[in-house]
Amino acid sequence: IPDFAAVDESVTLARLAGHAKWASLANGLLRGYLRQSNKIVFPDAKAEPERFLSVVYSHPLWLVKMWVRQFGFDQTELLCQADNQPAPLSLRVNLLLISSQRFAQELTQRGIGFQRSIVPDFFTIHDLPYPLQIAFLTKGWVTVQDESAGLPNLLFRGQAGQVLLDLCAAPGGKCGHMAERSGDRCPVIAMDLQPGRTRLIRSLVTRLGLRSVQVVTANALQAPLRSADVVLLDAPCSGLGVLRRKPDLRWRRRLADIALLLQLQKKLLHQAAGLVAKNGVLVYSTCTIHPPENQEMIAWFLHAHPGWALQRAEETEVPASCVSADGFVETWPHRHGMDGSFAAKLQKL
Template sequence: MSANNKPTARSLAVQVLVANEKNGTYVDLLLENDTHVRTLASRDMALLRELVFGVLRNRSFLDLHIRNYIRRGYDTFDVKIKNILRVAFYQLLFLDRVPDYAVISEAVEQAKNTGTGSQAKLVNGVLRTFQREPWKPELSSAADLQEIAEYMSHPLWLVSRFVEQFGTEELLPWLKANNRIPVTFLRHLHAQEACMDPELQSTDFDGYFAMPAGLRLQMLKGWQTGRYIVQDPSAGLAVALLAAEAGERIIDLCAAPGGKAVALAKLVGPEGRIVAVEIEKKRLGKIHENVTRTGAENVEIVQADARTVELDAADAVLVDAPCSGFGVMARKPDIRWLRKPEDMRALLRLQRHILHNAAGLVKPGGRLIYSTCTTDREENEMMVTAFLQQHREFALESAGEFVPDRFVTERGFVRSWPHLHGIDGSFAARLVRRK
């Protein structure tokens, strides 16, 4: 706390990280719902987000540093003390603009607030020793998967799963990409119009602009007038693969936050219709926000379970399946720590049920697009292969006609990789129902 007892960005960062680690609540929700966070000035908000996301992207790398200065017992430390030390080490290692004395002073004060002087003494001793005797871990070329996982701040089970599916050649580039600060992309919904915000940066992706660091959405004329949505180009690949035509009726299952639904609404035009289906009430609100702000009047929002919803058959159905999120770990770094191996079975079962129900919502001759934001092969290629074996009325159509070749695999699926394409990892398949 500061002198006036108002939480600082650093103290709030520790608070958010503790709640994330202890309760399993995603940091996006914690930041969105905390009343103190909402009162922060924009500069302090930027620091808070830098600290929270920076620690999560580098958590076990920071722990390697801390353990070097603690003889034993770090694993048994209270989660708050761990995160006080992590936030402090992150600043000392990565943020030149924050004076070391300020970092150490506030970390010690936070430790005092835990109620024991010994904790404050420990924090002070560890940080002062690091100042005097800096140490940096090195990753040798002979490192095993455990060492790689710790150094690159990913759980061992996830690193092992990647190697089992894809081998070791792409492992380090993929891990490094997951630890970078991702670009925020805006999709221009009126591609025929010139961009009205010169601050935005052009990109290699048609219809997409990049947000410079420090620029707020509310400052943009195009945002205020509903010209843009926040959408990574990887998400746009599924929209392109669907190839919506004017006047079509399209069902978007698991539609929140509504970016794909809004983009499709522009493509089908006023004579077309998008039925956006979402089960969670709070996530429905996100769809409403995007639809209202962009003026997408041809979007119908339905609260229903994608596994069981009954609707009239559509020209196309988009399944934006709930998934592990392994393709967006740079953007949502806590996924790697909150997701557990035992979660995968339930996720795979959920995806199968949604796909099975979606099949019955497609007209003969229509398209079913299955898309995820994960790199995991079991959720992607293997899921589609199993579906086609059970649903002989569908056939895989190559993505080559609809998206750039660099995103098309040998089997005709869509894949994007953060380390190869500079965008989120994603997958999509175009399945056509026989007439």
């Protein structure tokens, strides 16, 4: 893209999204950058490694410092690079309406290139014409979902007679998958706090033609039900695994929010455990790579809740490359090409 076109488009966007002053600010900044781009001196990687990563890869300094402490310099650099790459379009096939084989044929017949994911029934597609994407969605054949979001459901499969509960379900990606995987035969209760968001679950369920999903607007901390055989807690989290999909999130997120989220996750996890029937299963998942919300949260849970055990993910349908040494589901943008995510399967003894 030539410089003049990038500046012009950005200035137009600033005017449309804001007002004339935003447009002149964008204009001044971008033209100033072009005039002086060869004079910009980046921090030295050896002398100031964290500032180097922060400036070169455009991530906040506090986040880079935290990641270097948690994962080391090299991993942080790879992670920051991956966060700046556009995420591919990933689709999950609704097996109730079309097989993965037939969907692959539909793509091949139209000359559309695709890759089958290591996550069963997920496809990544680089150039899917938008009208065709809309047609596939309208038929209920597919759901747009990152491959990593398909992993928590591979930790279990609803059996006839079981009740499945998704406590934080909106917009419904995982609960739709859960219902599809159980052949639309197990009752699935999809709960979320916000009415605006439970509406999204209802429209997804209608689009996918699912009959087994009952949508409930309620606070999971006061869930109006007794128990379920499988409870999924896809917890509200810092989202540090999805920065490539949400470019503004890195600049909005603060350490103080994460501290509040940790408290909420603990409360939700404790509450979720109380809703699991005897011999039932609790799946905890996040779309973050932040250890306190993931491994450390599970360590806290197991310590504070005797009578529960971790069931290692390698004993399930999760692909081996997405299982960590300690038996959790773990994905990273720079290693798996998927969003960063985490999941643990907890068995009630």
